[in-house]
Amino acid sequence: MSVFAFALGLPTLDQQGACIDCFFPAPVKAPEADLAAAIGAQFQAGTAMLAPEAVRGFVLAQQPDIAPLLEADRPLAAVLLAADAPVASTPEAFLKLHLLSHRLMLPNTLNLDGIFAHLPTVAWTTAGAVAVEELAAKQLRARIEGRHFAVLAVDKFPKMADYIVPSGVRLADSNRIRLGAYLGAGTTVMAAGAVNFNAAALGPNMVEGRISQGVILGEDSDLGGAASTMGTLSGGGEIKISIGRQCLIGANAGTGIPLGDRCTIEAGLYVTASTKVALIDERGKRTGTVKARELANRCDLLFIRHSATGEVQCRVNPRAIALNEQLHAHN
Amino acid sequence: MSVFAFALGLPTLDQQGACIDCFFPAPVKAPEADLAAAIGAQFQAGTAMLAPEAVRGFVLAQQPDIAPLLEADRPLAAVLLAADAPVASTPEAFLKLHLLSHRLMLPNTLNLDGIFAHLPTVAWTTAGAVAVEELAAKQLRARIEGRHFAVLAVDKFPKMADYIVPSGVRLADSNRIRLGAYLGAGTTVMAAGAVNFNAAALGPNMVEGRISQGVILGEDSDLGGAASTMGTLSGGGEIKISIGRQCLIGANAGTGIPLGDRCTIEAGLYVTASTKVALIDERGKRTGTVKARELANRCDLLFIRHSATGEVQCRVNPRAIALNEQLHAHN
Amino acid sequence: MSVFAFALGLPTLDQQGACIDCFFPAPVKAPEADLAAAIGAQFQAGTAMLAPEAVRGFVLAQQPDIAPLLEADRPLAAVLLAADAPVASTPEAFLKLHLLSHRLMLPNTLNLDGIFAHLPTVAWTTAGAVAVEELAAKQLRARIEGRHFAVLAVDKFPKMADYIVPSGVRLADSNRIRLGAYLGAGTTVMAAGAVNFNAAALGPNMVEGRISQGVILGEDSDLGGAASTMGTLSGGGEIKISIGRQCLIGANAGTGIPLGDRCTIEAGLYVTASTKVALIDERGKRTGTVKARELANRCDLLFIRHSATGEVQCRVNPRAIALNEQLHAHN
Numbered sequence: 001m002s003v004f005a006f007a008l009g010l011p012t013l014d015q016q017g018a019c020i021d022c023f024f025p026a027p028v029k030a031p032e033a034d035l036a037a038a039i040g041a042q043f044q045a046g047t048a049m050l051a052p053e054a055v056r057g058f059v060l061a062q063q064p065d066i067a068p069l070l071e072a073d074r075p076l077a078a079v080l081l082a083a084d085a086p087v088a089s090t091p092e093a094f095l096k097l098h099l100l101s102h103r104l105m106l107p108n109t110l111n112l113d114g115i116f117a118h119l120p121t122v123a124w125t126t127a128g129a130v131a132v133e134e135l136a137a138k139q140l141r142a143r144i145e146g147r148h149f150a151v152l153a154v155d156k157f158p159k160m161a162d163y164i165v166p167s168g169v170r171l172a173d174s175n176r177i178r179l180g181a182y183l184g185a186g187t188t189v190m191a192a193g194a195v196n197f198n199a200a201a202l203g204p205n206m207v208e209g210r211i212s213q214g215v216i217l218g219e220d221s222d223l224g225g226a227a228s229t230m231g232t233l234s235g236g237g238e239i240k241i242s243i244g245r246q247c248l249i250g251a252n253a254g255t256g257i258p259l260g261d262r263c264t265i266e267a268g269l270y271v272t273a274s275t276k277v278a279l280i281d282e283r284g285k286r287t288g289t290v291k292a293r294e295l296a297n298r299c300d301l302l303f304i305r306h307s308a309t310g311e312v313q314c315r316v317n318p319r320a321i322a323l324n325e326q327l328h329a330h331n
Numbered sequence: 332m333s334v335f336a337f338a339l340g341l342p343t344l345d346q347q348g349a350c351i352d353c354f355f356p357a358p359v360k361a362p363e364a365d366l367a368a369a370i371g372a373q374f375q376a377g378t379a380m381l382a383p384e385a386v387r388g389f390v391l392a393q394q395p396d397i398a399p400l401l402e403a404d405r406p407l408a409a410v411l412l413a414a415d416a417p418v419a420s421t422p423e424a425f426l427k428l429h430l431l432s433h434r435l436m437l438p439n440t441l442n443l444d445g446i447f448a449h450l451p452t453v454a455w456t457t458a459g460a461v462a463v464e465e466l467a468a469k470q471l472r473a474r475i476e477g478r479h480f481a482v483l484a485v486d487k488f489p490k491m492a493d494y495i496v497p498s499g500v501r502l503a504d505s506n507r508i509r510l511g512a513y514l515g516a517g518t519t520v521m522a523a524g525a526v527n528f529n530a531a532a533l534g535p536n537m538v539e540g541r542i543s544q545g546v547i548l549g550e551d552s553d554l555g556g557a558a559s560t561m562g563t564l565s566g567g568g569e570i571k572i573s574i575g576r577q578c579l580i581g582a583n584a585g586t587g588i589p590l591g592d593r594c595t596i597e598a599g600l601y602v603t604a605s606t607k608v609a610l611i612d613e614r615g616k617r618t619g620t621v622k623a624r625e626l627a628n629r630c631d632l633l634f635i636r637h638s639a640t641g642e643v644q645c646r647v648n649p650r651a652i653a654l655n656e657q658l659h660a661h662n
Numbered sequence: 663m664s665v666f667a668f669a670l671g672l673p674t675l676d677q678q679g680a681c682i683d684c685f686f687p688a689p690v691k692a693p694e695a696d697l698a699a700a701i702g703a704q705f706q707a708g709t710a711m712l713a714p715e716a717v718r719g720f721v722l723a724q725q726p727d728i729a730p731l732l733e734a735d736r737p738l739a740a741v742l743l744a745a746d747a748p749v750a751s752t753p754e755a756f757l758k759l760h761l762l763s764h765r766l767m768l769p770n771t772l773n774l775d776g777i778f779a780h781l782p783t784v785a786w787t788t789a790g791a792v793a794v795e796e797l798a799a800k801q802l803r804a805r806i807e808g809r810h811f812a813v814l815a816v817d818k819f820p821k822m823a824d825y826i827v828p829s830g831v832r833l834a835d836s837n838r839i840r841l842g843a844y845l846g847a848g849t850t851v852m853a854a855g856a857v858n859f860n861a862a863a864l865g866p867n868m869v870e871g872r873i874s875q876g877v878i879l880g881e882d883s884d885l886g887g888a889a890s891t892m893g894t895l896s897g898g899g900e901i902k903i904s905i906g907r908q909c910l911i912g913a914n915a916g917t918g919i920p921l922g923d924r925c926t927i928e929a930g931l932y933v934t935a936s937t938k939v940a941l942i943d944e945r946g947k948r949t950g951t952v953k954a955r956e957l958a959n960r961c962d963l964l965f966i967r968h969s970a971t972g973e974v975q976c977r978v979n980p981r982a983i984a985l986n987e988q989l990h991a992h993n
Contacts, residue, residue, distance in 0.1 A: 157503075162801070172838075176504065192872055267890070306641075483823075488834075507853040
């Protein structure tokens with residue numbers, strides 16, 4: 001059997017028995033032949049709820065690190081995806097989000113069709129995931145019993161850090177990073193930063209702005225405080241935004257176009273796809289005007305709004321020139 | 332007796348016996364005659380602290396859903412507001428905030444005079460509400476005993492979601508929505524969104540920016556990432572901001588004037604009341620210049636900063652034209 | 663012995679016995695002669711881990727308020743800094759952060775060399791500080807046992823409010839204020855506000871924007887929603903930013919230069935050090951153009967971007983003129 005992805009996890013069920021959350025400590029993507037054969041011998045494609053006892057042999061032989069799962073007092077979720085098909089169950093939705101945050105898949109490479117339909121809106125509380133219909137009664141009960149019970153979020157997506165903290169990252173406020181974010185090693189997300197599901201900072205990066213769904217921030221690029229990247233879900237329309245390597249999006253700036261490598265947008269400037277941009281060459285000479293979307297994915301650009309004329313301009317990035325000169329100096 | 336609003340709730344008292352927090356699971360606004368009569372027969376106008384036993388008959392007959400309150404180990408707060416007078420006690424202040432978040436009153440329709448004076452600054456912790464004077468000793472004690480004790484906020488206003496999660500909303504980070512926010516069904520507040528007390532998103536809305544005290548966001552309008560609405564407490568002066576239906580305030584944009592329906596402010600542009608705005612008609616012809624405040628509450632406006640000249644312009648919103656054309660096409 | 667600073671505290675150790683967190687309930691700076699002598703008689707310069715019993719006499723005589731520390735079930739950390747030398751241990755790093763948040767030292771007056779090297783990246787969880795290497799196993803174990811276990815942050819710096827809440831402040835979301843922030847009395851930090859370590863709001867202030875490392879906000883100044891101050895760690899280079907008294911940085915605005923007193927930057931305008939600024943005198947006459955860095959630390963300036971020409975302009979602040987006229991009226 002072909003195994004696209006597989007995981008055993010611990011589901012949270014609501015009072016009707018519906019799965020509203022699923023934690024997979026060690027998801028597997030494209031396993032090697034031996035493990036794939038063992039998975040195929042034990043599990044069927046799709047989602048199953050199985051007594052811990054039923055998977056004891058498999059876990060001890062194949063995934064001993066997650067043996068504590070066998071102590072669970074309820075059925076485990078086993079999800080076997082033979083192929084990357086549309087999401088067909090809540091555990092499948094959670095598995096795909098895990099694949100992204102475990103760095104097993106990059107954003108925009110997974111079939112996420114149906115994910116919104118299969119993720120219920122859940123109250124994420126200090127007593128775990130709670131169905132929103134059950135919330136008011138639980139809040140009243142906790143108050144009466146003098147137990148603290150905080151509602152941290154009410155959302156389809158939980159916080160990544162409660163499922164996986166990938167190696168080498170710093171997260172100043174974990175509330176702002178959804179499960180399904182891909183954070184590479186060396187990435188710091190500051191208090192004003194935020195990373196949606198199916199969005200990436202490949203690392204190392206300093207992220208003080210918002211990485212929207214579908215957006216990828218390249219190596220050594222920084223996203224300044226409250227800087228914005230337009231997502232396809234949030235105003236960017238059909239254009240998929242990405243930001244190359246060694247870019248700097250200044251504080252309170254934003255981009256509605258994908259950028260190549262070594263690009264800078266000055267603090268406070270928002271470049272949208274339809275912004276008209278004057279092109280200035282290395283000698284300071286104006287060479288034309290284009291819509292910003294025509295500059296998509298180009299490298300070594302510096303975007304500013306001229307402080308005397310208010311004109312949005314694009315210059316060859318002096319940082320790139322400096323870098324070139326430095327490189328030449330070593331020739 | 333006239334009953335403007337009524338509620339029974341569970342107060343939190345500090346070590347001096349002062350009320351620093353009050354949770355009302357089922358506040359009532361303008362009750363029907365039978366309930367009003369029952370309230371009037373049992374309670375006096377104002378705030379009272381009563382033994383649970385004293386209200387047993389009333390609760391079981393009139394509000395059986397909150398019967399768990401009768402199990403409380405301390406007095407309950409009973410607040411009966413005969414009229415919408417200035418806030419006269421801490422439980423009254425909490426009741427008025429509940430009325431807003433329970434969608435029983437719209438922002439700017441409640442008398443909130445005195446609310447700041449009657450809301451003490453409280454440490455909102457993982458052990459509940461704690462008087463700030465008692466905090467340091469409790470923190471030290473918890474550390475010594477190995478109990479986690481986090482201070483989530485220190486504020487007059489607690490988080491809405493710990494009191495009521497209205498139906499049909501999603502809240503990516505509940506820390507950013509104060510009790511007293513009014514969130515209509517279909518509203519999503521993302522990680523960069525924030526909603527103050529006495530502020531509303533009528534729903535459905537996508538809220539990724541800040542709704543200041545006194546501001547109302549209309550149906551089907553979106554507030555982009557980190558977008559700002561000037562509040563009367565925060566720079567807007569006397570002008571009360573509201574945003575109509577089907578508006579879009581772009582990411583990192585802002586408004587200091589109230590907007591009518593179907594208005595757009597492009598990403599990154601902040602329109603203040605005194606911004607001089609060039610008016611451009613449907614044929615692209617300049618028809619004059621006004622201060623933005625003169626455009627208050629007008630519909631179908633598109634605000635941009637021209638990318639070549641830096642001029643702030645107001646055009647008839649092409650989305651409105653497109654909508655009109657679409658409507659005409661169906662005639 | 664010279665005593666620059668001293669504190670007894672409760673460390674958190676990881677499974678290898680390394681200190682990953684240290685809580686000092688009552689740090690001391692430049693103690694008076696008697697206390698300095700008592701410290702010198704009992705402790706040696708540097709960091710020591712001591713049995714509570716070993717410091718019983720000292721604590722009861724000198725710091726009775728922290729006597730609960732003597733009940734600790736593990737060694738206490740004693741840190742004695744003879745001088746303000748580079749940071750040499752994790753407890754020393756925590757002590758210096760405490761000195762700032764306890765208002766015993768102002769930002770930029772402490773030697774913080776080495777602080778990054780001595781602060782391990784830690785998972786700050788609802789079960790306290792956890793070494794990142796130990797996190798995954800603890801998360802799995804908590805899930806199996808049905809205990810809620812949330813990862814609030816993964817960072818070198820913890821949240822200030824879990825160590826000290828200085829008097830007279832309000833913090834809408836404590837996740838956004840790091841230990842090492844200096845918050846003066848009368849300061850309110852709203853949901854979009856953030857304060858880094860070695861950064862200050864001297865108070866009273868309304869902080870709805872980001873105070874970067876090294877930045878000081880003066881008395882009676884307001885930082886608008888999502889307003890940005892460039893830090894030396896985040897794009898500001900060598901220029902140390904400070905903001906004087908009675909300044910207003912508008913919402914979504916920002917500054918890359920230090921400001922004197924009574925300066926205003928209008929909402930949405932980002933002034934960087936290299937922004938060219940037209941100077942306009944009190945009669946509205948243009949008197950020249952300078953780079954913004956030449957206006958560093960000047961008082962009574964109003965920065966705007968002209969809404970018709972897009973030019974960044976600096977005018978004498980009309981608020982300052984109004985103030986002057988008012989003062990003259992009372993002569």
